[in-house]
Amino acid sequence: MQNYGDYDKVLIFRDYISFDILGQHIHLISNETCYGQQTVAEVDDCYHYLGHADWTLSTAILVFERIYGRELTKEEVNQVLRDNNFTSQGV
Numbered sequence: 001m002q003n004y005g006d007y008d009k010v011l012i013f014r015d016y017i018s019f020d021i022l023g024q025h026i027h028l029i030s031n032e033t034c035y036g037q038q039t040v041a042e043v044d045d046c047y048h049y050l051g052h053a054d055w056t057l058s059t060a061i062l063v064f065e066r067i068y069g070r071e072l073t074k075e076e077v078n079q080v081l082r083d084n085n086f087t088s089q090g091v
Contacts, residue, residue: 017061020083026063028055
């Protein structure tokens, strides 16, 4: 993951989805280019380039885990599923 929070270029992305991960809002922003799908995660006004990552709840959880340096417990994952209106089969 690369942090582009201070990057001086502007990229326009038209599609995004937001997830709540233990009270932290993670926005996955995606755009289809001639090079394929490009995805960026926005967390606390910092942007993390994810390349061709899918913009799913699983990706948002991985972003959270990388930023905070820990894996979610099974109970936390269940809470995240509930907070985002998913069932355990939905991830």
